[in-house]
Amino acid sequence: MRSMQAKTTNVFSGTNAVKDFLNPDKNPYIPLVEIPESLNPFAKDGVRVFAKLMQMVPLMNVKSLPALNMLLEAEAEGKLKDVKSLIENSSGNTVFSLAMIARLFGIERTKAIVSHEVTWGKLQLLRLFGTEILVNEEPICPDPGDKTSGIYKAKRIGARKGWFNPGQYENEANPRAHEKWTGKQVWEQTEGKITVFCAGLGTTGTVFGAGGYLKKKFPGLATVGVARLPNNPVPGVRTPNLLREIAFDWKSATDFTEEIGTKESFEKSLELCRAGLVAGPSSGFALAGLLNFLSKQKGAGTLDALRNADGEIVSVFICPDSPLPYLNEYFEYLDASHFPKIENENLLINKPDAPKQKTPINERPLNSAFEIEPEEAYEMIYPISAQKTWRLLIKDKKVPVRTGVEIIDIRSRGEYLHFHLPGSKQMESYKIMEGLPKFARAWKDRKIALFCPMGVRTKIIAEALRKKGIEAYNVRGGLTEWSAKNLPRWRPDICKV
């Protein structure tokens, strides 16, 4: 059969069928859907909110567009001659997409350099699609300039004969994909009436490419870039601190920045899903950022400046992918009240872990990792009340810590400086894991309270330390739960006088 593609009937056939199927130029436009009024608190203000559903592309995620474009441009420049292997630093959508698209360019082998913080579910997904994995010890959003970073390592390996490293963090073909596809489509789909564009900031390719394109079409457009709050995991997007490391001039295309946390992102994603728009955590994140922005504009009385010639505010936010790769995270980050109950749950054969144990701390076994509640941790660490600790912190005075207790915070230096527990020490997790015998000696007869953003990463460390006979404790919910309970912590904004 001759190669044939029809936009209306959606049939792809012939030798290039799959390549055509993955090419946005040969497909109907990616859906743009107005969210229901029940999810739009500004409907009565003449604000219309549209979701650009990037998860509706064949590879089900926004990064498949830059992935395709990076390969198309590299091929056109002759960079793919004799290339048999591809390497990219990414634990998610980019390398997942590259693995499949690369095969269509004759590159059979794709290797992903992933952070050791990546979730198991994500790794299994990559393996399912035939991606090779190389684990690198570094935060999930690495610094591209750091020589130990996966980005740097991928670049080095990519320079070898027979290898190619697309390099999404500095490859202009990334934002160009959003210029020619995402931005152009949104402009045409809104008939040039868009006045607000909002997207999450990861590599910033979307905001820089699509936002930049739309701004050229309509300089009055307001673009909103959404960053994640420090210590708040949301897949695919960065904190303002981590955004400083990005090479693209994304600020030139971003008028406003909003910061959104984990819980809000996952909650908004649930709302979208339940309304029929199957959209993942970073979609909820972008919607929350857009609503924050609109709320501030309304509060400042400046909403009218965002109206188009028809008197409407037409806003578009980007949905990068679906909730399915992150199923476990929804149940980890949101409490049970978000989900329907299961009747006769006790009859199930395959049930997750039993409810949390309530045995007093000193009666719990040393040979298995376990968690303590933030309040229990507080009692274990500090000899004075939380109120007294707060008072000392506000006066910039030293807070006493019980003897024999070590408070270890495994977040990055930047996150630690943002806020931390008084008396805590910042220590990257890989340093603890590499130096286990040394720590086993130093921490013998001590109680170790471990803190990370959500109490997930520290579980593994608590377990490793316990196997060495150390009394290590994982604090449930990590610093997010600690902060939610307003337990004392040093914060530069209120503690520095």
Ligand SMILES: Cc1ncc(COP(=O)(O)O)c(C=O)c1O
């Ligand atoms: C799930 C998800 N959301 C958001 C983004 C951010 O998009 P960009 O890299 O274009 O800034 C990414 C990028 O990797 C992503 O995978």
